[in-house]
Amino acid sequence: xxxxxxxxxxxxxxxxxxxxLRCKPISGHNxxxxxxxxxxxxxxxxxxxxxxxxxxxSGMPEDRFSAKMPNASFSTLKIQPSEPRDSAVYxxxxxxxxxxxxxxxxxxxxxxVL
Amino acid sequence: SQxxxxxxxxxxxxxxxxxxxxxxxxxYSPAYLQWYRQDPGRGPVFLLLIRxxxxxxxxxxxxxxxxxxLKQSLFHITASQPADSATYLCALDIEGGKLIFxxxxxLSVKP
Numbered sequence: 001x002x003x004x005x006x007x008x009x010x011x012x013x014x015x016x017x018x019x020x021l022r023c024k025p026i027s028g029h030n031x032x033x034x035x036x037x038x039x040x041x042x043x044x045x046x047x048x049x050x051x052x053x054x055x056x057x058s059g060m061p062e063d064r065f066s067a068k069m070p071n072a073s074f075s076t077l078k079i080q081p082s083e084p085r086d087s088a089v090y091x092x093x094x095x096x097x098x099x100x101x102x103x104x105x106x107x108x109x110x111x112x113v114l
Numbered sequence: 115s116q117x118x119x120x121x122x123x124x125x126x127x128x129x130x131x132x133x134x135x136x137x138x139x140x141x142y143s144p145a146y147l148q149w150y151r152q153d154p155g156r157g158p159v160f161l162l163l164i165r166x167x168x169x170x171x172x173x174x175x176x177x178x179x180x181x182x183x184l185k186q187s188l189f190h191i192t193a194s195q196p197a198d199s200a201t202y203l204c205a206l207d208i209e210g211g212k213l214i215f216x217x218x219x220x221l222s223v224k225p
Contacts (some may be wrong), residue, residue, distance in 0.1 A: 031211065033213075042215060043218075064133070103160065108155075
């Protein structure tokens with residue numbers, strides 16, 4: 001298995017631009033998580049899905065952030081408009097199911113907003 | 115307020131020694147706790163899970179303890195090697211598989 005796949009791996013954009021991060025979970029996994037990691041705040045959960053349905057988005061910082069999971073093999077995290085304080089590493093993780101506790105992380109997308 | 119704390123300072127030890135990392139938490143009652151390893155530029159990788167009714171768990175050179183009274187987990191690496199150098203994160207299950215992570219402890223093992 002290829003593991004969790006994220007794209008792009010690096011993104012540099014200017015303030016105000018739209019940014020879309022993509023994630024392909026491990027095949028057969030039915031839970032997907034989006035995290036953000038910064039030096040100041042560590043690894044924070046933004047939103048998670050079970051069976052493509054958003055369950056908890058309480059970690060989404062504000063309306064500029066949105067996430068979708070149109071099918072079991074694809075999810076996006078969109079920031080519009082982006083701001084310099086959104087600069088961070090964004091991780092996607094997947095899990096085999098509610099009774100499977102281990103999360104498998106992707107390599108992350110390093111986002112820099114200028 | 116709810117809080118998770120790991121060793122705030124980086125941990126430097128000599129090869130062959132035992133590394134002990136601490137994870138303390140307040141105001142949670144997790145069903146289980148996990149430890150992950152993170153190398154620079156990579157995503158966290160799962161190492162061990164320990165449940166609330168377990169006191170200790172082992173896997174090769176790794177050992178985790180979980181004291182729900184003290185609200186503390188200890189993570190030990192015995193016979194440490196330079197390849198063990200990484201950041202180690204503890205994570206608590208707070209509801210239905212939702213994890214909250216500590217800030218991590220950076221471990222450096224010198225040859």
